Amino acid sequence: MIKVGIVGATGFAGEELIDILLRHPQVRITSISAKIDKPQKISDIFPKFKGRINLECKEPDLKEIAQRCELVFLALPHTVSMEIVPGLLEKKIRVIDLSADYRLKDTPVYQKHYQVVHKDRANISRAVYGLPELYRVKIKDAQLIANPGCYPTVSILTLTPLVATGYAALDSIIIDAKSGVTGAGRKLAEGFLFSEINEDFKAYKVNTHQHAPEIDQELSKLARKKLGVTFVPHLLPLNRGILATVYVKKVSRHKLPASGLSDLYKKFYKKEPFVRIKETGCFPRLKDVVNTNFCDIAVQDCGDSIILIGAIDNLLKGASGQAVQNMNIMCGFAEDTALL
Numbered sequence: 001m002i003k004v005g006i007v008g009a010t011g012f013a014g015e016e017l018i019d020i021l022l023r024h025p026q027v028r029i030t031s032i033s034a035k036i037d038k039p040q041k042i043s044d045i046f047p048k049f050k051g052r053i054n055l056e057c058k059e060p061d062l063k064e065i066a067q068r069c070e071l072v073f074l075a076l077p078h079t080v081s082m083e084i085v086p087g088l089l090e091k092k093i094r095v096i097d098l099s100a101d102y103r104l105k106d107t108p109v110y111q112k113h114y115q116v117v118h119k120d121r122a123n124i125s126r127a128v129y130g131l132p133e134l135y136r137v138k139i140k141d142a143q144l145i146a147n148p149g150c151y152p153t154v155s156i157l158t159l160t161p162l163v164a165t166g167y168a169a170l171d172s173i174i175i176d177a178k179s180g181v182t183g184a185g186r187k188l189a190e191g192f193l194f195s196e197i198n199e200d201f202k203a204y205k206v207n208t209h210q211h212a213p214e215i216d217q218e219l220s221k222l223a224r225k226k227l228g229v230t231f232v233p234h235l236l237p238l239n240r241g242i243l244a245t246v247y248v249k250k251v252s253r254h255k256l257p258a259s260g261l262s263d264l265y266k267k268f269y270k271k272e273p274f275v276r277i278k279e280t281g282c283f284p285r286l287k288d289v290v291n292t293n294f295c296d297i298a299v300q301d302c303g304d305s306i307i308l309i310g311a312i313d314n315l316l317k318g319a320s321g322q323a324v325q326n327m328n329i330m331c332g333f334a335e336d337t338a339l340l
Contacts, residue, residue, distance in 0.1 A: 002070050005031030007034070008034065008035075008098075009034045010035075020320060020339065031064070033061070039056050039057065048239065054073075072093055074095060078210075082119050092114040096145040101120075121308060128168040131218070133275060140325055146277075147175065148214070152211050157310060167306075168306070169251050172305075174247040175215070175229055175231045175244055177232070178243050178244075182240045182315055183240075183318075197237045205233060242313075243284065245309050248306050255302075261306065262278075274317060276296045291313060292316060293317045297309070325339060
């Protein structure tokens with residue numbers, strides 16, 4: 001049994017973490033905290049937890065968290081985690097950070113996209129990018145996990161087999177992605193009011209989104225050369241879910257396997273418990289992945305180009321579910337525990 005804490009428990013990701021961990025047979029939640037006006041039972045904040053957990057949610061106290069926990073999830077806004085992580089690591093607490101603070105290895109790029117100077121550069125190199133399908137071995141022994149963003153998770157998983165095997169023309173990648181409103185977090189802002197979102201659909205941060213350099217970073221590692229994708233996110237009038245359509249040209253000198261692209265993907269992800277490859281001619285949809293930790297992927301050969309479609313739940317495989325998947329790997333539990 002492992003004792004875990006959640007900092008930032010009142011956000012969407014924090015709420016999902018509580019829900020998952022309460023089902024986990026090897027976990028006991030021993031600390032819940034958040035930026036909050038006054039201490040409240042978490043079951044008063046989220047009545048669905050009544051009779052399941054009665055812990056009080058209050059402002060984070062690092063000394064108390066370190067005494068009560070062996071592993072801590074940070075479900076905090078970007079730029080906040082780096083204030084907390086050093087103190088937890090010093091006390092030998094393992095950390096899974098759901099923010100972007102430790103995902104980008106290039107601190108000037110982080111500063112450009114998050115408008116702050118990084119305050120904990122020393123621990124950036126210690127952080128393991130928490131995409132299990134690529135970094136499972138490193139995750140196992142990590143002290144600090146940088147849990148991937150939701151758009152990067154679906155984009156990287158959808159593109160990895162093509163990029164890694166050299167079939168994709170790296171200068172041609174276009175990612176057209178759509179996300180539900182919870183991808184922006186639980187906050188009050190005019191652009192996220194029901195009357196503003198309902199009956200509407202729009203692009204935003206066109207090729208300037210803060211998740212683009214995260215996608216570039218990880219795909220560049222796979223390609224062993226620097227690349228830059230064109231990334232256009234859109235806001236759907238839905239609560240949750242991401243669907244990404246990716247367009248890429250083939251490398252003309254590389255002949256695709258006779259068995260086809262779907263078989264290539266099935267072989268690549270054969271041992272992955274949360275990646276499902278659709279049959280040729282069948283395509284992912286949000287209803288199939290929402291409220292699950294699965295990533296569904298389809299591949300369509302279009303002659304001199306390839307169209308890829310990936311879908312995930314932004315709060316699960318794109319955030320809290322993946323965080324628990326990482327915890328399972330770190331602690332030696334079955335990877336799918338509490339996630340199926």
